[in-house]
Amino acid sequence: MILKLIIFAFVGLMIYKFFGGKLPTIGKSSEEKKLDEDTLVECEKCGTYVTVKESIMKHGKYYCSKECLD
Numbered sequence: 001m002i003l004k005l006i007i008f009a010f011v012g013l014m015i016y017k018f019f020g021g022k023l024p025t026i027g028k029s030s031e032e033k034k035l036d037e038d039t040l041v042e043c044e045k046c047g048t049y050v051t052v053k054e055s056i057m058k059h060g061k062y063y064c065s066k067e068c069l070d
Helices: 002-018 030-037
Strands: 040-042 049-051 056-058 061-063
Touching: none
Parallel strands: none
Antiparallel strands: 040 049, 056 061
């Protein structure tokens, strides 16, 4: 009985994929991650815009350098 359900689910999944359906992905795609890293944020102290990747985050606020962090 369970084997029949597994086979039926597998066949249904293959039909879904064959007709162009996409399976949901877990987490973010590499393109979304790159977009997040390239997003500009404003330094809390001096107002300079830096990318999220280059910024320093402390207590939920972004800073452009250690000097502004202090």
